[in-house]
Amino acid sequence: MIYVALVREGSAVWRAVPAEEVADGEFVLGGAMPEDERWEFIPGTRVRCEERSFSDGSRGLVAVARLSEG
Known part of the structure; x- marks a missing residue:
């Protein structure tokens, strides 16, 4: 699990994401938003x-x- 910031929340809010x-140090995000x-x-x-x-x-x-695929 890694954490991704939620935008437009008014304060720091994080979502645990597979x-x-x-x-x-490089990951591809899974799950569904x-x-x-x-x-x-x-x-x-x-x-x-x-x-x-x-x-x-x-x-x-x-x-x-965000990283490029290449």
């Missing part, structure tokens, strides 16, 4: 992830950039 690691949410990166997108701290003190991998 993902497949395809290279070191609920109709009432807008994710920063949609399912099927290849993303770069970094470890981040959340407001509750926990840590997790967060999608930070």
Whole structure:
């Protein structure tokens, strides 16, 4: 699981999303985006992830950039 930011929420909100690691620090997002949410990166997108701290003190991998397929 990695975390993807929800957009238009007014504050930092994260969604845990299944993902497949395809290279070191690179993942392809899985799952399905609920109709009432807008994710920063949609399912099927290849993303770069970094470890981040959340407001509750926990840590997790967060999608930070879209990557090209090549």
